[in-house]
Amino acid sequence: MAWQKYLLAFIITAAIFGTAFYLTNRLDAKRLADIRTTQEEISIDILSTETQFELLGNLDCAAISANPVLSDELNNLASRLSVAEQNLGADNPEVTRLKKQYSLLEIKDYLLMKQISEKCPKVKPVFILYFYSNDGTCEDCGRQGDVLTYLRATYPTLRVYSFDYNLELGALETLVSLNQINGYRLPAMVIGNRAPVYGFKNLNDMEKLVPELETLATSTQATTTDDR
Amino acid sequence: MDAAALGVYAAIFLALFFEVFLLISFFEKRPAQMTALRPKRYPATTIIVPCWNEGPTIGGTIESLLALDYPADKLSIMVVDDGSTDNTGAVAREYAQRYPARVEYHYKENGGKWTALNFGISRTQAELVGCLDADSFVDEHALVEIVKLMENDPTIMAVTPAMKVNKPKRLIEMMQAVEYTFGIFFKKMFDNLSAISVLPGPFSFYKREIFDIIGPFKHAHNTEDMEIAFRMHQHGLKIANAHTAYVYTNVPTTVRALVKQRTRWSQGFLQNSQDYSHMYLNRKFGNFGMLVLPVGLLGFAAALYTAGFLLYNLINLVILKVSGMLATGVPPQLPSPRIDWFYIDTSMMLILTLTVAVMTLVAVLLGQRIAKTQLGVTHFVSYFLLFGLIAPLWLARAAWGALLAQESAWR
Numbered sequence: 001m002a003w004q005k006y007l008l009a010f011i012i013t014a015a016i017f018g019t020a021f022y023l024t025n026r027l028d029a030k031r032l033a034d035i036r037t038t039q040e041e042i043s044i045d046i047l048s049t050e051t052q053f054e055l056l057g058n059l060d061c062a063a064i065s066a067n068p069v070l071s072d073e074l075n076n077l078a079s080r081l082s083v084a085e086q087n088l089g090a091d092n093p094e095v096t097r098l099k100k101q102y103s104l105l106e107i108k109d110y111l112l113m114k115q116i117s118e119k120c121p122k123v124k125p126v127f128i129l130y131f132y133s134n135d136g137t138c139e140d141c142g143r144q145g146d147v148l149t150y151l152r153a154t155y156p157t158l159r160v161y162s163f164d165y166n167l168e169l170g171a172l173e174t175l176v177s178l179n180q181i182n183g184y185r186l187p188a189m190v191i192g193n194r195a196p197v198y199g200f201k202n203l204n205d206m207e208k209l210v211p212e213l214e215t216l217a218t219s220t221q222a223t224t225t226d227d228r
Numbered sequence: 229m230d231a232a233a234l235g236v237y238a239a240i241f242l243a244l245f246f247e248v249f250l251l252i253s254f255f256e257k258r259p260a261q262m263t264a265l266r267p268k269r270y271p272a273t274t275i276i277v278p279c280w281n282e283g284p285t286i287g288g289t290i291e292s293l294l295a296l297d298y299p300a301d302k303l304s305i306m307v308v309d310d311g312s313t314d315n316t317g318a319v320a321r322e323y324a325q326r327y328p329a330r331v332e333y334h335y336k337e338n339g340g341k342w343t344a345l346n347f348g349i350s351r352t353q354a355e356l357v358g359c360l361d362a363d364s365f366v367d368e369h370a371l372v373e374i375v376k377l378m379e380n381d382p383t384i385m386a387v388t389p390a391m392k393v394n395k396p397k398r399l400i401e402m403m404q405a406v407e408y409t410f411g412i413f414f415k416k417m418f419d420n421l422s423a424i425s426v427l428p429g430p431f432s433f434y435k436r437e438i439f440d441i442i443g444p445f446k447h448a449h450n451t452e453d454m455e456i457a458f459r460m461h462q463h464g465l466k467i468a469n470a471h472t473a474y475v476y477t478n479v480p481t482t483v484r485a486l487v488k489q490r491t492r493w494s495q496g497f498l499q500n501s502q503d504y505s506h507m508y509l510n511r512k513f514g515n516f517g518m519l520v521l522p523v524g525l526l527g528f529a530a531a532l533y534t535a536g537f538l539l540y541n542l543i544n545l546v547i548l549k550v551s552g553m554l555a556t557g558v559p560p561q562l563p564s565p566r567i568d569w570f571y572i573d574t575s576m577m578l579i580l581t582l583t584v585a586v587m588t589l590v591a592v593l594l595g596q597r598i599a600k601t602q603l604g605v606t607h608f609v610s611y612f613l614l615f616g617l618i619a620p621l622w623l624a625r626a627a628w629g630a631l632l633a634q635e636s637a638w639r
Contacts, residue, residue: 009245024575031570
């Protein structure tokens with residue numbers, strides 16, 4: 001019996017495993033780099049709009065009402081982050097860092113849209129601030145995310161900002177306290193400027209809670225994004 | 229990574245290790261092509277055709293034997309009818325009357341294939357004894373190829389052929405055609421390792437003397453062809469593979485029949501393994517004891533485990549999706565295809581699974597080259613689509629049957 005052959009087969013098999021591990025890690029790292037690039041682009045876009053806003057004190061309202069600011073980019077980013085979180089785990093430090101940046105971008109976009117809607121009477125975005133947790137304590141968060149994902153795909157102008165309640169981020173904590181969100185009753189949603197709504201709400205409930213949906217244009221071309 | 233997934237990685241590691249090992253063996257000693265050389269001597273040979281209710285195919289089987297490129301005075305065909313109740317006897321008797329010097333017909337009470345083989349062996353003193361299932365047909369050069377192999381190495385005591393599926397038409401037959409081609413590759417590699425684990429019914433040959441050494445066929449949990457290979461290894465008798473000796477066999481044409489056949493084979497492996505457990509990881513029995521037996525058993529467990537893991541996850545996913553849809557009120561949606569590399573699954577498990585699939589494909593292509601088999605895209609598609617779905621059925625049934633020490637069914 002040739003022991004060398006057994007050893008060689010073992011080494012080659014281990015090398016195949018090593019290569020697969022390396023490839024997976026390389027591709028995941030590339031994905032994170034891709035997310036970082038997208039975030040930088042969004043950050044620049046937000047900064048540009050903010051600067052424009054400050055410079056002129058006004059904006060081209062007609063253009064804004066026709067093209068919702070950054071909605072697609074943010075949705076795309078959310079979807080990519082969800083994949084990265086799935087592949088690398090929610091507790092991956094790099095994923096957490098990117099989620100923090102994403103949450104900041106969402107807050108900035110939210111504030112900017114509020115300002116725009118005040119300046120431009122024709123722009124009436126419908127906002128939902130969604131607070132979830134994926135630390136295992138919120139059983140309904142996954143399903144609530146499915147409902148919101150579906151709504152966002154059906155109504156492209158509906159602006160859903162989803163936040164991981166447990167992210168340790170100053171701006172997010174301020175948003176939580178401003179909206180008086182109770183972290184023990186997740187999932188929680190703030191629709192428009194109304195009081196927080198707690199617990200799982202299915203599609204029917206949501207349609208009742210957000211009557212403005214009737215005024216929003218629907219899309220047949222659904223873009224799937226994830227809201228945990 | 230959870231513990232359940234670790235088990236699947238272990239199964240993939242085992243599958244890869246085995247395939248790598250066989251590929252190394254292939255490159256070490258590549259199978260030779262068929263030559264026009266003739267044997268120096270044509271030993272007297274008897275081919276036993278055990279049959280039970282094989283009326284539709286027995287005629288073709290005898291015809292193919294009569295057409296063998298071998299001196300007629302050195303070859304006798306012995307049909308042993310194991311108590312058929314159809315027209316098998318009438319067809320075989322007709323051949324015996326037409327070719328009295330070449331074809332013998334014997335009828336006996338039904339006792340199982342192993343008893344039919346022993347019946348034939350006890351009535352011949354030919355130097356070589358072959359057997360051919362009555363649903364199989366041989367290539368005209370098959371016997372000469374086997375004799376040449378035995379002549380080149382006198383220590384060879386038994387020879388297996390290269391088995392191909394006879395005219396596969398249905399998808400399930402095409403699936404088996406690929407599987408048999410893969411079998412041609414790994415049987416040849418087992419030959420390189422001196423570790424062939426089964427002497428299949430279609431056209432395996434034995435030197436008559438070995439039955440005096442190790443005794444006749446046994447019931448062996450309805451897998452007498454496997455048990456005799458185990459017993460030969462136990463006695464240190466060499467088994468070789470004649471990859472240029474082609475035999476075409478009819479295969480099950482329904483999932484039910486296939487599962488039944490494979491349950492018998494797999495259960496036979498488990499039960500024979502139990503009977504010959506002393507050979508496991510025993511260096512005395514070379515690669516047979518150290519590689520083929522343990523990897524076979526581990527592979528059996530790994531395949532069952534992986535199938536269970538996948539089934540469990542699939543059921544969970546379906547339950548989650550359906551209950552999610554009912555709870556959320558979100559209508560079912562087809563996943564939208566995204567043309568973006570970002571969303572392509574590049575998990576380690578998928579990459580490794582694809583590597584196993586690619587290596588299996590390489591092995592099948594090598595098997596195709598070794599035995600000049602013709603396979604098309606439909607064959608490969610049916611194999612990769614169906615095999616993984618059907619194989620767990622017979623593995624589970626075989627494991628259950630072995631656990632309860634039940635007897636597997638023939639048909």
